[in-house]
Amino acid sequence: MWQQLWTFLFFGALGIFALMSVWVTIGGYRDIKTLLQRLKDDTSEEE
């Protein structure tokens, strides 16, 4: 039973992680651009 559980857990988590990696790589790049733009705007407001 333990062998089946660990096999299912390992490959299941690996699959989810692979999909998440692609999504986060693309979305994270977009978020960085937004973050830097917000910080830049905040600075210009202060100055």
Added chain:
Amino acid sequence: MEEAFSQAVSQTQFGTLDWIIVALYLSISVFIGFGVKKYVRNMSTYLGAGRAVGTCLGIATMTGTEMGLITVMYNAQKGFTGGFAAFHIALAAGIVTFFVGLSGFFVCRLRDMKVLTIPEFYEKRFDRKTRILGGIMLALGGILNMGLFLKVGSMFIVGITGMSAESQALPWVMTLLLLLVLVYTVLGGMISVIITDYVQFVVLSFGILVTTYICIQKLGWTHIMESLETTRGASSFNPLDEGSGFGWSYVAWMAMLGLVSCAIWPTAVARALAMESTQAVKRQYMWSSASFMIRFLIPCFWGICAFVYFNDQAPELGTLFIPTEGGVETANNLYAMPIFLGRILPAGLVGLITAAMIAAFMSTHDSYLLCWSSVITQDILAPMMGRTLSTKARIQLTRLFIVLIGLYILYWGLIYEGSDDIWDYMNVTGAVYFTGAFSLLLGGLYWRRASSTGAFLALLSGLTALLGLDPIQRMVGLKVIDPETGEVTRQIMTGDQVGLLTVAASLAIFVIASLLFPDKQPKSIPTTS
């Protein structure tokens, strides 16, 4: 043994191309540190990136921070020694993190209060002295906890590159890596930390997926299972079996640590507090539960693969690393996984995975250094000095403490000689802080009658967790070792049992003291918007 060890580890695939890849990656990290310095203008941007982090970036930075090289190393060690039974640590972490995301337990209420650190919550909910004591306990537990990060991370580098043949390589690598981390953390604060975390996430996630594929391709999943069953039996799959080296109390302790590492540990909570909304916090946690599981699962699997490879295909390494009954002393098994990867990965890929691991090393160090130094500045010194500390002075002080803590971990890594597994060492030292913090968060966020006296005493009780540490256990007689054979002849209580008892004691003290000494003017419980 030293000669055999040097000869065995020098047979790595790591070459010139790999060094170029590593150098390129390190240059990019330092460049980012310089590049984002212009955005740092106050404590909110320096410590919390202006609370403007989106969901995907939040997941990347949470993963980047929590999947450090130290994590990879201690999990590989657990896999090497405990087999598949060690997978229960991953399962507990994944389930608990998902539950925290689903319910918003602790983190959403903290995010709503707009605090920058957990001790700041202590002051809002209890009083200033609780904040200062909380800051001291947090800094003490946290800094002790990261005491071995530098050494263990450097062991990976020297192991995979084959430098471990050189006796002086380790301290040199430790010093060089520390300098690099200090430069860009001091310069850029949380903004550079978050962006380098993102770069690390990209490199690391693809690197570990490819490496895992190669491990399975070379050894075969079925073969790994069969080999482990033949050599170690059923206990290498069943964590509840006492022969596995884990058992019920250890599994319960891991469930507690699953909650701690995602919802109480300040470096993880800091990511939640930097998110743009509580909904984003929930999404961040639910998705990060896969990362929290993977960060244990994959390195643990690499450790298992190293064991199978040494046992079946590299007998000279098996003799060095796998202990036999009444056999000779073995080499430090922390080197097992990096040496295994250095043998099986092709040139180019071994450089990429090393760069990814250095990335993992750096992203954990930068976050931890920033976290502990900001706690000392914001939660210990600033409350003690009242309003006299300007923003500029706070940033300068935080930078100074980053450097001082860096020097401490270099020193501690060179002198500490406990025999605990790294994971167990970290749990015990971390427990100094989190056992008390668990009580304060639970009571402070969800129990109206929680009082500042109860909080203060609960925090202090966390110090008893140190009784779980190997050198202290030996000193006070909780563990007795035969000086001739080096075997444990008597152990009254294991580290995990001490940890669970400390949690229970802290909660009990908190409740009893709160009922006996209620606050004269109780503060209201925060609610989620």
